[in-house]
Amino acid sequence: MSEQDQIVDTPAQTFLGRIWQALGPTGLPSDDRGRMRMVVDNLVLHLHPTKVPTRTLSWTYTWGLGGLTSLLAVILVLTGIFLQMNYTPSPSQAYLDILSLRTNTWFGDLLRNLHHWSANLLVVTAFLHLLRVFFTGGHRAPRATNWIVGVLMLLLVLAANFTGYLLPWDQLAYWAITVGTSIINYVPIVGGFLNRLLLGGPEVGAPTLLNFYSLHISFIPVTMVMLMSLHFWRVRKDGGLTVPRRAKESEPPKIERVTTIPHLVRRELVFAVAWIAILLAWSMLVPAPLEGIANPDLSPNPAKAPWYFLGLQELLLHFHPLVAAVIIPGLALGALLLLPFYDIQISSVGVYFRSLRGRFLSLLALGTALLITPAWVLLDEYLLDWSAWLASWPSLISNGLVPLAVVVLGLVALDELVKRGLRATQEERILFIFVFLVTALVVLTAIGIFFRGPGMSLYWPWDIPTTHLSL
Amino acid sequence: MQTTSLHTTIQTETGKPVSRRDALKTIWAALGGMVALEFTGLALAYMQPRLAQGEFGSVMSVGAVENFPNNSVTHIPNGRFYLVRLADGGFLAVYQRCTHLGCSVPWDQSQGMFVCPCHNSQFSPDGQVLNPPAPRPLDLFPITITDGMIEVDTGVSITRETAHLAQVVYP
Ligand code: HEM
Ligand code: FES
Numbered sequence: 001m002s003e004q005d006q007i008v009d010t011p012a013q014t015f016l017g018r019i020w021q022a023l024g025p026t027g028l029p030s031d032d033r034g035r036m037r038m039v040v041d042n043l044v045l046h047l048h049p050t051k052v053p054t055r056t057l058s059w060t061y062t063w064g065l066g067g068l069t070s071l072l073a074v075i076l077v078l079t080g081i082f083l084q085m086n087y088t089p090s091p092s093q094a095y096l097d098i099l100s101l102r103t104n105t106w107f108g109d110l111l112r113n114l115h116h117w118s119a120n121l122l123v124v125t126a127f128l129h130l131l132r133v134f135f136t137g138g139h140r141a142p143r144a145t146n147w148i149v150g151v152l153m154l155l156l157v158l159a160a161n162f163t164g165y166l167l168p169w170d171q172l173a174y175w176a177i178t179v180g181t182s183i184i185n186y187v188p189i190v191g192g193f194l195n196r197l198l199l200g201g202p203e204v205g206a207p208t209l210l211n212f213y214s215l216h217i218s219f220i221p222v223t224m225v226m227l228m229s230l231h232f233w234r235v236r237k238d239g240g241l242t243v244p245r246r247a248k249e250s251e252p253p254k255i256e257r258v259t260t261i262p263h264l265v266r267r268e269l270v271f272a273v274a275w276i277a278i279l280l281a282w283s284m285l286v287p288a289p290l291e292g293i294a295n296p297d298l299s300p301n302p303a304k305a306p307w308y309f310l311g312l313q314e315l316l317l318h319f320h321p322l323v324a325a326v327i328i329p330g331l332a333l334g335a336l337l338l339l340p341f342y343d344i345q346i347s348s349v350g351v352y353f354r355s356l357r358g359r360f361l362s363l364l365a366l367g368t369a370l371l372i373t374p375a376w377v378l379l380d381e382y383l384l385d386w387s388a389w390l391a392s393w394p395s396l397i398s399n400g401l402v403p404l405a406v407v408v409l410g411l412v413a414l415d416e417l418v419k420r421g422l423r424a425t426q427e428e429r430i431l432f433i434f435v436f437l438v439t440a441l442v443v444l445t446a447i448g449i450f451f452r453g454p455g456m457s458l459y460w461p462w463d464i465p466t467t468h469l470s471l
Numbered sequence: 472m473q474t475t476s477l478h479t480t481i482q483t484e485t486g487k488p489v490s491r492r493d494a495l496k497t498i499w500a501a502l503g504g505m506v507a508l509e510f511t512g513l514a515l516a517y518m519q520p521r522l523a524q525g526e527f528g529s530v531m532s533v534g535a536v537e538n539f540p541n542n543s544v545t546h547i548p549n550g551r552f553y554l555v556r557l558a559d560g561g562f563l564a565v566y567q568r569c570t571h572l573g574c575s576v577p578w579d580q581s582q583g584m585f586v587c588p589c590h591n592s593q594f595s596p597d598g599q600v601l602n603p604p605a606p607r608p609l610d611l612f613p614i615t616i617t618d619g620m621i622e623v624d625t626g627v628s629i630t631r632e633t634a635h636l637a638q639v640v641y642p
Contacts, residue, residue, distance in 0.1 A: 175574070179589070182573035192630075197515065201528065202628060203551070203568060297548060297567075299574035301588035316572075317590075321606065387603075395606075455591040 028261075035261040045265070047232045051257040052264050053243050061136070061244040064271050065129035071272050072122040073228065075279070076160075077221060079115040087167070089213035091206050094169035095293045102290070109287065110280075116288035118279060119161055123308050126157050134339070134434065135362075137349035138242045144340035146234040151337055153227050156220055158308060163216035165306050166209060174294035177212075178204050180305040183312065186321035203296065245350040247359075301454045310448025311441050317456060318380045320400030327404065332437070345427040358428050361418065365432045368414070369439035376407075377447055381458055411436070527551050530624045536562075536616065536642045544578045544596055550625050552612055553578060553585075555596050561639035564623045565598045566610040570630075576609070585609065599634040607632055614640040 012018045024042070029035050036050035056062070086105055087097045101108035130150060133139055139147035166177045181204070184195040200207025235241065243255060305313045315324035345354075353359040380403075390398035411433065418424045418432050453459035531550045539545060539556045546553055546567075555563040565585075569576045574589035584601060585594040593602035598609035610628040614621060619642065631638065 178573045182571075185573075203573070205527075296551070297575050299569075299576075299588050303572070303574050303589040317604070454588075456589070457591075 032259050035259045039260050045260070047236075048260045048264060049236060049240055051259055052240065054256045054258050054263075055244050056241045057258075057263060057267060058244060062241065063128070063132055064267075065125055065132055067268055067271060068275055069122060069125045069129055070228065071275060072118045072125060073224065075118045075276075076115060076122065079111050079118070080217065080221075082111050083115055084217060089167070089209050091169060091209060091294070094167060094209060098168045098170075098290060110283055113283035113286070113288045114279060117283055117286070119164060120307075121279075122157055123161055126154050130154060131438065135352055136242055136244070137345075137351070137354070139340045140344055140346055140349055141340070143234075143238045143242075146231060146238060147340050148337055149227055149231050149234060151333075153224065153231065156224050156227065160216065160220045160224070161308065162306060163212040163220065166204070166212045167216065168290055169209065169294050171291040171294055171298075171300055172289060174204055174296065175300055175303040176306050177208070178299075179303050179313070180309055183305070183309075183316070183321075183325045186325040188322065188326070205296075242350045244352075247351050247353075247356045302452060302456050304448065304452070307445070307449050310452075311445035314377070314444040314448040314452075318377070319403060320396050322396055323400035323404050327400075343427060343430045345425075348427065354427055354431055357422070357424070358431050361422065361424060361428050361432045362435045364418075365435035366439050369436045370443065372410075373440045373443040374447070377444070378458075528626050530622055530626070532620060532622045534621060536619045536621060539621075544580075546578065547623075550612075550623060551575075552623065552625065554621070554623070555598075557597065557639060561641050562614050562616070562621065563597055563639055564612040564614050565596075566612060566628050568610065569605060570600075570607050570609060571605040595634075597634050597639075608634045611638060616640060616642045 012021050029038050039045045039048055039050045083101070086101045086108065088094060098112070101112055103109075105111075133147065133150065162177070162180060165180075166173045181195055181198055184198065185191045187194065196202065198208075198211065199205070200211050304310060312325065312329065315328060318324065319328070348354045348358075351358075353362050384403075386403055387395055387399045390402065393402075414436065415429055415433060418429055424432065447458075450461045451458055453464035527550055531547070533547055533550070533554055539554060539562075541556055541560055542558050543556050544553050545555075550564075551567050553565045553567060555565050557563070567575050569587045569589065569592055571587065571590055571592050574587050576585045576587045576592075576594065578584075579586045584596065585598075587593070587605070590604050591602065592600065592605035594605070594609050595601055598611065600606075600608055608631055610630050612628060613624045615624075616622075629638075
């Protein structure tokens with residue numbers, strides 16, 4: 001009872017003292033009851049439970065990825081507000097505003113760099129966070145809902161990035177968005193309509209800039225904040241984080257807990273400060289790219305979509321557009337959303353890569369995909385010519401469904417090998433295929449970023465002519 | 472079925488009674504649905520193309536027939552198209568936007584074809600695909616010729632799966 005009394009302070013003696021008191025708890029509590037009480041009473045801290053399992057504090061379990069992703073979201077909102085004050089979303093003004101931000105506004109360049117790099121890092125950290133959740137089984141019951149919320153947020157992160165990409169209105173922005181939105185045209189029946197709707201016209205122009213700006217500064221961030229709140233609330237509803245376990249521990253360990261203050265909060269603060277320092281240093285040293293003002297008559301060569309869509313653009317070079325832009329991404333997204341409903345083994349939750357054999361299988365999948373994906377790209381570029389071999393068939397079949405069937409059969413064969421040859425369990429087989437596909441996506445993206453030059457031909461990164469980069 | 476003043480029931484065609492509560496629920500749901508539809512409609516309407524007169528998207532007059540010799544390709548920059556006059560004197564307004572992923576396709580006079588800088592699609596002067604990945608010929612804009620003056624409607628592009636003569640306009 002006495003601890004409780006300490007929290008409900010007696011009114012302070014002075015005027016300023018009473019104001020100070022109204023702002024929040026005065027001084028740090030000295031015992032565990034008080035510390036737990038403080039978590040419950042504070043608007044921000046109450047996102048946390050009062051106590052957390054000691055084991056979940058381990059850096060090498062979460063890698064702080066969810067926290068870093070949240071931190072980046074906060075930095076983006078803050079820097080975004082200031083950028084917005086110096087920006088007009090019109091083709092005649094936008095580019096000039098960015099130039100003036102770089103040269104005439106105090107710390108304008110730093111602000112812009114910070115926003116740019118945080119946004120790009122956010123795509124990476126959200127993706128890595130998804131991987132860590134998957135590898136520790138964090139998507140399984142009862143956390144299925146939160147997994148789905150997570151996938152939706154990942155889509156929103158991409159949408160936020162993509163709409164922001166256009167705003168500087170330079171050549172890079174204009175053509176990346178042109179190529180990126182053109183992919184939508186390949187959706188059957190509604191594609192053309194959707195594309196026109198998004199662009200507000202037949203091609204990227206003034207209405208597009210306004211559409212993208214509005215989505216970027218209102219709809220997307222507001223939805224994001226709502227989903228993030230839902231996400232944090234669900235983490236607590238689902239009983240906190242999954243608790244890490246070593247592969248050999250058969251029984252879930254007895255859970256030891258420590259108070260959130262100081263154990264978790266201190267870690268979060270140190271982590272956040274360290275990352276803010278890294279981001280600041282990075283943003284001071286590396287300027288965000290800006291090319292010449294957008295010129296709708298002059299396409300650069302090559303014209304690439306934003307980097308996180310280059311895996312998709314790479315697929316477009318190998319498959320009929322309906323397969324590359326609709327069927328494959330659709331299947332992948334469906335499989336990702338439904339993952340918690342077919343990958344359901346609860347006994348291995350908390351063990352990285354499910355089991356010792358799971359670790360081996362993941363490495364195997366990584367290695368196989370690292371070999372097979374570039375090999376397939378090279379083969380398809382120089383040897384396979386489906387449309388010519390099957391010339392009498394429509395290109396949707398010859399250059400789309402046939403190669404897709406070959407890829408799917410290849411995956412089924414790999415799965416059979418792992419099942420028969422290595423006696424993998426159901427969850428280990430899913431793990432194997434997942435790692436294989438994720439690696440393939442990363443490899444395709446890397447090829448799109450580093451190995452595609454003029455005319456989208458294959459080059460060594462150091463051989464790509466740089467003329468297209470000139471202003 | 473007994474009815475009280477509070478629980479009015481309506482006899483439906485199938486003979487199953489509907490309580491007032493259920494009827495109200497249905498009406499609420501219908502109203503909710505209408506509101507949702509209206510918002511969707513509004514959102515769609517707001518995002519519709521907004522076009523300015525005299526610019527790309529409107530009907531543009533490009534000049535007299537005799538200004539364009541046979542076998543010529545003329546770029547009309549603010550209309551975003553090429554006015555192509557074929558060997559037989561027929562006209563085509565070819566949209567400069569590549570049908571692959573939307574790059575602007577320049578005319579290459581020396582090779583006598585359109586070559587896309589982005590993924591190297593090639594098109595003949597009348598827009599036919601000479602080299603993929605472009606999946607279909609370049610789009611067209613409708614041409615009208617009155618009293619020897621050429622007008623091109625850049626508001627609607629004509630997509631075509633193949634190029635054929637019926638698309639050519641003769642003065
Ligand atoms: C803006 C994006 C996101 C933010 C800010 C965010 C934030 C967080 C935070 C702070 C945690 C606590 C644990 C940790 O740090 O790992 C967490 C856990 C979790 N997240 Fe996310 N997340 C995001 C995206 C995602 C995505 C893309 C997924 C997966 C599709 C996902 C699924 C989950 C799940 C299932 C948990 C519980 C994991 C466990 O109990 O081990 N989240 N998230
Ligand atoms: S956009 Fe023209 S070839 Fe790809």
